[in-house]
Amino acid sequence: MPALVAAPAYAQSVLPQQQQAPHVILSVSAKGLYDTNIARASDAAIAQRGLEKSDFKMTPLVSADIYKPFGTSYVSLVGSAGYDFHARNTILNRERIDLTGGLGSQVGPCGANVTGGYARRQSDLADLNVLTVGTALTTKNTESIFHVEGLVACGAPVGFKPFGTIAYSNARNSSDRRKGSDANSVTYGGGILYTQPSIGEIRLFGAQRDINFPNRDGVNYFGAPKLRARFGGVRFERNIGARLSGHAQVAYTDVERRGTPATKSFNGVTWELGLNLRASERLSIDATASRNVDPSLGFNVDYIVQEEYELRAAYVLNRLMTLTLTGTHMARDFNYSSTATSIPINNDKTDSIVGALHIEPIGRFSLILDGGYTRRNANVNFYDYNSFRTSVTIATQF
Template identity: 30%
Template structure:
């Protein structure tokens, strides 16, 4: 099958990069990340949510759910890195388990782990990463199915990601770049298998960097997406690709301002009548500013074509806008506040019947603080409010949450 061949090719390339990384040791760049890291934390989070079901009371009851609930999540967070000669190996992420007081059917592991190696090879540097994430699906995206709404509730989303990057040349000046990646996205619930997909991505570019100018990269890339279980007349897979040509730029302006952005033109092709051709501008912008010694403000916006395990759509067009503020009251206490406004539109490969999401706007605002008790203990308190307006009223909801976290550095 096409996706199996693509997967084999991607794995072969990553294996070749890894073999080369163990056979050559010539330095290419002055490594900034040379210090070892050993940050391991055990934490317990308690949360109250007024609308775990992400729906009104009647639809929550039909799903066999209580709207309000309390959740306890013990977990472990790691951030580890070591240098083995000129090779740097690292691992970061977290793993925990959600325990709900009322909705025990939502009890589920919550995993997000990523690790990799960085290795100079002659005039180049190779980065190889692998990661996995697994969690319970957002209930706001799961609709009634075949008059068995409760059957659709339990679903674990799992994503495996593999990535290989290479950059050649000196630290400053012109540098060619390339990367290849593969994503395997699966759902545990049989009635959610139409959202499963495989994705192969490859990209090449040319970067120019100087201390005063910053870093500018022109790139061209392609993503091949296979929707594995979409119903079609011929019984085959739904496949299409997204090509993007663009540029990205990053500049640190002293210690007070960091700006990075990318802009390109993306075109969706190859899906035939099931996934009609589409194109448009895509971008990501993020600016972080430091106001005095205590206040930091980050603002970001973007527009992208993405895939999701929570929907049967062939792809989504997302436009998130985020503002975050952090204020250091003193060396131990920090205040945080944030606001997110995200618009999404859904494009389906097959005609939809019944209830489905066509478009939505989500708003999420909140704030809190963290306090360090010495070098090992930390407590955090936060809360917020979320509201979604989707097409019609079926997927509309709002809810509030409050959260407390106690962390111990091991």
């Protein structure tokens, strides 16, 4: 689901999309994955869900990357559509769709664009709490998210550039037991960007997001019926030579539960840091860290305070093969108005490491071999799990 306090994404998109070379790239892929814990849960939780612990999943996928300019305007489409087939847990078989389209234009000193997207998939079982009733019905849950955003920015390439944006999104669950987390949201705000080649980019921004949970009536579905989030901050980006680039962002965030009664829920600092280092012609390293506030389609929470740290290294073995290694640590605190219908999880920590070998091209095909390990520790052992997985992906473009 889109972030409740989406300062990072909001700040990164303050400029209309830059012109690209026209292209139409279509690809077809198939991924086979074996996971020792496809349910991402403890043995007790797996038994309550009625699932098999290990499984093999096959995902055929069609992908597109299309960009077509028309003078100072453009249209674009990026995304994929496919289906997940499970060998043992067929209840999890589901379509997998993720599409984003856009159009924009430059008129004099001003640029504007509109982007919209739709995503639909089986909910990640690690992000679904176990309900005290109707567990089998809530394991099978398709989440659908629609969003549309508009942006206008005016000004010269160097100097000051004010901007404004507005966005709408809705998120839905297919399971009746999960509909208390269905949400609609409207975000609006703006700011000013200062660009100077010798300094970099400095962005000041502020916005408000209003979230409505339409099904939370206090009888069938519990939780705050509305949330209001306000945030404002600054972001700095700079390329430091040809090998090093980075960004830093700090925002003050205020979240308020609205309804009866209205209560302050969260106020504090959210942040994001990023660094890219091209250590050599073969080795590149990316490091990111962030703290943000998110809602969730799965936990029947009002919001989640999340910190995430990631380190990724890519090494070019030769002209055909690249090896990547990614480590991630995530810590979350879950904030509820009510836990009456669920076995609650109040906080968790998840660590994962993934290695992958990318081989391309092999004629008209590319190949990805990867494997990884994930471990979660929660405040209740019921949600603890560990998982080993490996997969093979083959793809071709036309």
